[in-house]
Amino acid sequence: AQKVTQAQTEISVVEKEDVTLDCVYETRDTTYYLFWYKQPPSGELVFLIRRNSFDEQNEISGRYSWNFQKSTSSFNFTITASQVVDSAVYFCALSEANYGGSQGNLIFGKGTKLSVKP
């Protein structure tokens, strides 16, 4: 069965610290896509990144980086030199390409609430 686990419910750091948000997934599909979204207090989910199952190359975008490892079914997200504006709930999500009836539907983890204190 497909599932996304974000074991860290809440994380609190002080500004400028690095922080890693963990994401572990389970899927029955050979082709799948992984996503990270940010949900600030306003409530809207903001797309951060998409990774497909054939691309294990890590990605860096400014202070954000993502580490995808198929061997451990993990897709972790690191924020370097955190800032107060990074405070939000972060969701990891999975979609399966081939499993009939649910193509494209996102399966979400429960989210990790990140608090960055000044």
Add this chain to the structure above:
Amino acid sequence: DGGITQSPKYLFRKEGQNVTLSCEQNLNHDAMYWYRQDPGQGLRLIYYSQIVNDFQKGDIAEGYSVSREKKESFPLTVTSAQKNPTAFYLCASSLGQGGRTEAFFGQGTRLTVV
């Protein structure tokens, strides 16, 4: 600006009442989705539509209904059969394409039963 508009932002419902949440997108996306979010929970799929005039139940469809008469619009009705409707509802859309494209979300509607 292109995007997804949900209305209203806050909605109060009396016991036994049906209410309809609006979702409109001008991104020309084929696929649209409704998710429910409860405190401390991830998002759970209520209904989705891959194309106009077609929609499918998600994981928690009981007590909800939808329609997709226009590509731009995907309203969600919370019926009196939904026993615990107080939650945050998020609408999303995407190009579909078998899940390889990201979804874009509206700002959500917070529904409270009074």
